[in-house]
Ligand code: 5GP
């Protein structure tokens with residue numbers, strides 16, 4: 085369950101202090117030390133799983149089930165205009181702690197400290213190519 089060298093397992097255990105936002109049997113939520121924006125929260129499963137690929141459905145269900153109410157708590161506390169919910173998987177995607185976590189980043193405007201960039205490449209993809217890409221992924225989704 086707990087991984088010895090994992091900083092988030094240590095936080096769950098109380099070996100490293102954290103600013104707790106929410107806790108139940110399966111989930112722990114606490115403030116991200118970087119506070120990209122005010123109220124930036126991490127939601128983690130108490131079971132150590134490295135990333136989304138290693139996550140059993142039940143762990144994912146229990147984790148995501150708590151996201152709406154924690155998000156609403158942040159909204160009620162600080163009245164952000166919006167919230168970004170994301171999880172980085174793999175170093176290239178920005179993952180630096182290898183215990184699954186969901187970032188809740190409340191948004192207070194476009195210059196609030198969080199700057200996602202979404203390039204559009206829709207002109208490069210015909211409907212036919214999109215169908216072929218979707219088919220490729222669909223065939224590799226295993227239950
Ligand atoms: P990642 O980069 O893996 O998506 O997110 C890891 C997050 O964990 C980072 O945003 C980082 O600020 C946060 N973090 C790393 N170490 C600690 C810590 O000891 N305490 C808290 N509260 N957050 C941490």
Ligand code: ZN
Nearest residue numbers: 090093132183
């Ligand atoms: Zn862990």
